[in-house]
Amino acid sequence: MESILAIAVGILVACAVFLILARDLIRIMLGVSILSNAANLLIFTSGRVTRDAPPIVPENVAVPEGVIANPLPQALILTAIVIGFSLLAFALVLSYRAFATMRTVDVDAMRLAEPPYPGQQVPSGAAGRQADRDPARLPEVAE
Amino acid sequence: MIAWLLFWPVLIPILTAALCLIFWTRPDVQRTLSLLGTAVLAAGILALFREVWTGGIVSVQAGDWPAPFGITFVADTLSVTMAALTALIGLGVAVYALGDIGHVRESNGFHPLFQALLAGVGGAFMTGDIFNMYVWFEVMVIASFGLITLGGEREQIDGGVKYVLLNLIATTLLLMAIGLLYGATGTLNLADLAQVVPGHPDQGLLTAIAALFLLAFAMKAAVFPLYFWLPASYHTPAAAISAVFAALLTKVGVYALIRVFSLVFTPTHEFTYAVLLVAGIATMLVGVLGAIAQDDVRRVLSFNLVSGIGFILIGVGLGTALGLAGALYYTVHHIIVMSALFMVAGVAQRLAGAPGLNDLGGLYLKHPWIALLFFFVAMSLAGVPPLSGFWPKVILVKAALATDAYIVAAAALVTGLLTLYSMAKVWALAFWKAQPDHVVAAAGPGILETGEMSRGEQRLTLLPVAVLALATLLIGLYAQPLLTLSERAADELINHQPYISTVLGGEGA
């Protein structure tokens, strides 16, 4: 069972890397979300998958009897899911704001904070201070 | 009582952040709380520092769960020094923010986010559990996401996208590395890992995990070739925010790197140390060359920040006690100087109303004190004696020569020279030269006299810069105490048996 899950983690990571390497911001976001899910599945697999009793201590007993499933990965994954979810929510809102500000989802064309490459054409919303000051560096883009 | 002080770097900022949130609609109350909170934080950490300095390593188990099952907090010389610097910079930035942060950012939650950032940084320094370290990283990261986009200016959104994406990927990689390490060893406590890892049968797997950790921490610490998010984003937020980022965030990555690779992955030294040396040299040189090429003052400083990380890395990568001591000395110096430089650059940019070297100028004539402060701190960064940047570079070069690593020594010296050039260039172009004609023509001759800052704001922002400049002079003139401190911290890292036995109790020996 672990080996199947391990292969699944590998496929997820491969998909995530493929998506993150794209220039489209939305694809990158999807890739990151798949990557964080892969990490969660990886922790789950590292905790070993067992078919024993659930890790619940019966009433009036201090220590459970027999072998129980490992409860720690659940706690780790729960923490990681909550954190990953909140970070991803923030990143999505930021992507939306980025699109609204710069009118592009192409991360290569986002050059507001940095000067554009020599000769690079940048959508008018995404051009930075440098370009504002020095029109020679940035050819006009027809809207 | 000492057990309580260990939680101080986390507890006090969290309580302050909570109080700031309760007074959400009252920025004036938040301002007082923020100042008070950082002052209390600094006082408590200094007390903890004294305890650790006289009594040695201390550890405490949260919730009374015994190690290695519960979450451990440990204070050794390194972690408590870093926590003390966090509090010092926190206090400085809290004062600086009074004159810099502005009403919009304040009413959108600067103070609670700033305190949450301090809590995350402090927690990452104090924890003795690798998963808990991940959690504090995330607390720090999410607070920094809020801070870097706070105010929502157009450039901030662009810088924020790059910062957020790279940090998201880095923390996910860290989580994967932690998951794999847990799968291989079955424990998450750093001291316990230090015992389990050397005797582990599958060292090849552990080397792969170590490489993943190295990758994740290197992304956090802005190491070549994973540094490019830093100069893309650090110049965009308010000056107070970039000052605290420059001082602390990359250092947390460096700290985690030092901690994990001195304590857990000792058998893989040769591989990781070779990687660290090469990455360190590349980071140093690329950083300083980037700094020379840039126009925006804070972007110049961002590249210099990257270059400084390279210095720390070569100290770690040399693998000797002297090299490590030099790296730790450099870390202390770099935290102080970098935050001071970002602060004074922020003041200069606001006074001149322009960020770029082309538009700045004439500041020496109108504001000689600001120009002198910048000059002073910049020379310290460049390593001019008797300021604090001189000694760690001497130690690092000495350590490199002692291990016959001549290329490392040469790279460090070249970088030092180029840093001097880049700082001199900034000073000459931004402060010394006359105000450029096109700026005078556009804004009128009076721009520098009033700027956008009132006298009171100028005093508030320059006070912490002056204190930090004094600190860099003092640790330059009286280098011996800090050197002793660095050597002791390095010794604790290399001979880590006391750390393990303190955390795990008697059975660790």
Add this chain to the structure above:
Amino acid sequence: MNSVILHTATRILTSLILMFSIYILYRGHNEPGGGFIGGLIAASGIILYSVAFGSSWARHGLRVSGLSVAGAGLFFAALSGVLSGIQGQPFLTGLWYFPKLGIEAKVALSTPLLFDIGVYLVVVGALTTIALELEEARD
């Protein structure tokens, strides 16, 4: 939303949901439930109210800003760890106290409960803030 059925039902439902969320919060230590899920339930009650009567009435009913509620929750959660220090125990050690009320029912007061109340308030505050902002952004 202008619907008589929704208005009438919401008045009863919101109070029921809020009471149920406190029940879930209290039973959470040893049985399914707890601060997080309780907070979600309470937030859904407040969101229902704002859907029925508009966000300005929901804000009026809350009296304080959602973020202040979240801040108070964070404060309680941190405080629950500090309390154990007064008794000389390490940070976050659970303390239990069983007051004798002279009735059959057993009441347990503890620092984990205080922590859970903190979580409850954080979730209520944060979710309410987000939901009300979204509600207003739509208009």
